[in-house]
Amino acid sequence: MNPFAHYDTVIVGGGPAGLTAALALTRYRHRTLVVESPAPPRNHASRGVHGMIGLEGATPAEVRARAWAELDAYGLAEHRAAAAEDVTLAADGGFHLTFDDGSAAWGRTVLLATGVVDIHPVDVDGFAACWGRTVIHCPFCVGWENAGRTWGVVADNPAYAATAAGAFSAWSADVIAIAPPGMERAAETRQALRAAGSDLVEGEIVRLHHRAGDLHTVELADGTLLARQTLLWSPPQQQVPLVTRLTTTLGLALNEDGFLTVGADRQTNVPGLYAAGDLTTQWEQGAMNAAGAGAAAADAIHFARTL
Numbered sequence: 344m345n346p347f348a349h350y351d352t353v354i355v356g357g358g359p360a361g362l363t364a365a366l367a368l369t370r371y372r373h374r375t376l377v378v379e380s381p382a383p384p385r386n387h388a389s390r391g392v393h394g395m396i397g398l399e400g401a402t403p404a405e406v407r408a409r410a411w412a413e414l415d416a417y418g419l420a421e422h423r424a425a426a427a428e429d430v431t432l433a434a435d436g437g438f439h440l441t442f443d444d445g446s447a448a449w450g451r452t453v454l455l456a457t458g459v460v461d462i463h464p465v466d467v468d469g470f471a472a473c474w475g476r477t478v479i480h481c482p483f484c485v486g487w488e489n490a491g492r493t494w495g496v497v498a499d500n501p502a503y504a505a506t507a508a509g510a511f512s513a514w515s516a517d518v519i520a521i522a523p524p525g526m527e528r529a530a531e532t533r534q535a536l537r538a539a540g541s542d543l544v545e546g547e548i549v550r551l552h553h554r555a556g557d558l559h560t561v562e563l564a565d566g567t568l569l570a571r572q573t574l575l576w577s578p579p580q581q582q583v584p585l586v587t588r589l590t591t592t593l594g595l596a597l598n599e600d601g602f603l604t605v606g607a608d609r610q611t612n613v614p615g616l617y618a619a620g621d622l623t624t625q626w627e628q629g630a631m632n633a634a635g636a637g638a639a640a641a642d643a644i645h646f647a648r649t650l
């Protein structure tokens with residue numbers, strides 16, 4: 344392959360946002376390269392992606408394989424299994440991209456669809472085994488699969504902890520909040536939760552006892568054992584290294600929560616550089632949202648070129 348091949352659009356990231364954009368751009372007859380890191384994607388622990396109409400419950404690998412079969416049928420989008428290491432402004436317009444397999448490419452426009460990285464608590468024994476199954480980051484994704492079980496909501500602030508009794512009642516009638524020691528307003532939050540038939544327990548989670556990923560007990564640093572079958576635990580997130588680098592080298596703008604800022608056309612503050620999917624939003628994450636954002640970005644890229 345010509346390492347300096349030219350593309351109308353280079354898409355970095357082959358999840359729902361990137362692949363949906365690739366399909367739309369292909370149908371608009373753009374020459375597109377999708378660069379997808381061979382590392383497992385963020386949702387690889389998922390046993391089935393839910394809320395995706397037409398693909399309900401398909402595994403992340405099945406979703407991607409199906410998407411590539413559809414793209415390959417058009418024969419216009421290329422797939423490169425590599426990580427993009429850098430994106431720079433080309434002297435004659437467009438962008439130069441370099442990849443970790445030593446290759447490079449030029450794109451008239453670039454779409455960043457790199458998702459986000461969950462920062463897992465590395466020192467909690469059992470977290471990895473339960474993650475995606477009984478330790479869940481989002482009730483909309485796998486709440487159904489955890490319905491009727493005893494839940495703990497890991498909360499580090501009183502406003503969130505206070506929602507434990509009500510917000511997740513669609514899935515469980517037995518929900519408590521688990522907060523770090525010393526959380527502000529803990530006493531009044533506990534009182535309010537108890538009045539609603541719930542509770543607040545303060546303590547540092549050190550171990551999750553489980554059978555093959557099926558959680559049954561949460562152990563705190565002081566030795567307290569909580570009988571819980573499901574933990575709703577949304578770890579903090581960060582941008583992938585490439586995006587973090589571009590905030591310095593290209594001045595790519597993030598909002599105060601660390602997500603990329605884009606306009607209604609999904610263009611970042613760097614003209615010609617677009618972004619779609621989880622990397623742009625804290626509260627509207629999810630496979631369908633990302634796919635929708637990818638489609639919107641493709642439309643904007645197409646019209647920016649033709650109008």
Ligand SMILES: Cc1cc2nc3c(=O)[nH]c(=O)nc-3n(C[C@H](O)[C@H](O)[C@H](O)COP(=O)(O)OP(=O)(O)OC[C@H]3O[C@@H](n4cnc5c(N)ncnc54)[C@H](O)[C@@H]3O)c2cc1C
Pocket residue numbers: 355356357358359360361378379380382383384385386387388389391392393394395425426427428456457458459461474475480483484485583585619620621622628629630631633
């Ligand atoms: C355990 C788990 C279960 C989930 N279950 C559901 C569910 O049931 N329903 C639902 O709607 N949502 C679910 N989600 C959320 C959903 O997976 C994401 O919201 C969605 O995948 C976001 O799509 P995206 O395209 O923005 O990013 P991603 O799907 O994260 O894709 C980004 C891709 O970019 C690649 N990448 C990153 N950096 C580079 C680089 N430098 N070069 C090349 N490639 C790069 C990554 O490897 C990744 O494959 C789940 C998430 C997790 C963690």
